[in-house]
Amino acid sequence: MRTAFKILLPILVVAIGIGAFRVLKSTKPEQTPPEVQERVWRVDVERAVPQRLAPELTLYGRVETPDLLRATASASAWVTDVAVRDGELVAEGDVLVRLDERDFLPRIEQAKAQIAELEAEIESERNRYETDKLALEKEKRLLDLARDAVARQERLKTQQVGAEQALDEAERAAVQQALAVSNREMSLADHPTRVRALEARLASNQARLQELQLEYERATLRAPYDGIVTGVEVTPGDQVAKGQVLARMFALDSLQVRARIPAPYQAELLTALRQAGTLPAAAEIGDTAVALTLDRIAGEAGPSGVDGLFHVASDPAALRLGQMLTVRLERPARDGVIAVPFRAVYGGGRIYKLEDGRMVGVDVETLGEHRGGKDEVERLLVRSPQIKAGDLIVTTHMPNAMDGLRVETLDEGRMAKAPGGGAQGAGAASAKGSAQTQAVQ
Template structure:
């Protein structure tokens, strides 16, 4: 009997001990719910006059570039220059072989000389025909008088009818000869004009051949840089075949497309005679906005900027990124793009470390102190000295609690962003 009660006794003791422990346990402290905060960086609002910039990207061109071509077919005898070489005005760039250039000139000169001789011969012929006409008219007069005498003799039966017929034939023959000579004299002006026209055409061909022979020695029309060399000494080239190009080292232009929304502004500034400058992002070369292209498309119109100063390594065909300075604006705030939520929203940090939604007006871009482009904005709801969050929070909303990061270096740097 006792053996049966032992397990029950042990079980009862265990249950009693568990109950005693549970009744004597300490009560845990009550946990108060805490609101989560988000760590952000902030900057102080500092309004000032700032210069917005318009980023542009375009191709550098040489509007005064000349492409030199072969005036005639021939073999390249000389090419003393190389691609990229700088040459002075009048320097020899290329020469064709004279064995190819002189024969056409000599042939053209011979044609002119031949036609000049034909014209002289025509004038001599005209003088001879005129003298012959006088003699032939005398012969016609003699024949006519002989006819009258023969007719008188026939009427008196002193001459035969055959002699009268012979006299008539002599008159007719003399009259025919005079008519032919007069016709030749009448045709003289037309023949002379035809020969003179042929000589003029031959002289034009001679002048063209002489011009081509002179142009076969290609010289630099101005001081410039050689580019686009397409031939080497010994090459056989055809007429009008490309040889090389030359462009002046000054006067380079940058053609960059301007978005449609800035065209009216830039056009108005140019019409007022204002000077707008741009600087290359890499290299620092300075450009001046000269004009807008005459044609455009729905994506925008090309702005043409002239290089001011030395090219400093720039070459036609290079792609250059520049920042075009627009007119300065008063009361502008420069902020990093990370501070922008959406297209026009910033968040101010109030005294309770909560975000306050603030709408802003975008004014453009400006170089920031970190070397990146910052955004220029204007906000009527912000005051000098306010703090705004510059950390982009995907879940940013009105009233969200934030905690300022201890690193305030961006606050100090943002006070004076570079223009």
């Protein structure tokens, strides 16, 4: 009996345990299976407002002038005074550099003396001409007398009264007198030639005198116009040679900006210039805005593009020669353009709209940069027929952006109140800057 009890007891315990397990399993509470929630990303958005806007082209230019004055020494001389320094503003007529006048006056007096000597020679030549004319008449008379004497001696010889020697002497005297008349006539004939030679020498010396006087006038170098001195090459006491540069300056109103225009935009801008004449542009120097206009395109191009020449349309006082500027050139305006933050564009040609709580990708044409005013944030102009006025553009840059990604706006209430959207939505995006992506369960 005891042996049977020992055998049945473990079986009974196991049976009771199995029964209790089944009872507990059948009476346990039901658990709801966990639900998987889709992740929602919070983004900032703006309403699309198509407008007519002009894309801007950013260029890098250099201030230059085609009229840089290089004031040079008019002659070899010593410098006595330097009246300006580099960077000084000068007015028309202000003295720049003075040269020693003692290096000029002796040469001027010498030229005057040579002119006076030549004038005296010309007067003497004219007197000589008048004297030669009177002398010629007398010498012709003497020639007639000598010939009469020869004729008389020939008659006497024929009559066998005169001597052979007397005839020879009469003929010799006649020949000598004929030679004298010939010399006098030649002297009279050469008179115009001698006068012209003297007058030519006189004119040469008079021109030399004018040159020396002009050099003397230029011994004091003065500013020919209002401008800025860009360099002074001498100091008092220096000896300079003719043609040596003493100072440099330029007129403010002659300044222009030369900037390289990339080759892809060359044809577009040439067409726009032919139609409009000029294109507006601007540059900034600190807090000062400088208005420019693209007047013309350089005649020679390079592999990377062609130079554009910009006229300074505002006060050029803040500019300096050789200064580097960032130039913003307005290209021809386009219709149906939307200005979006740069962070809203992916890969240079794709943005995302918000539709029914999900991101929808749209391929767009990027037209260029735009900044409406000095204090406005620079934006990118895009255009696409798939974007309509009032569409919500996602402006938060998403590293995992893709079609169908579920998102919600950071401020649903404000976006719902924005009338047609552009100004307030853009303000919200600008205020928040580049929003960080956040996930909520």
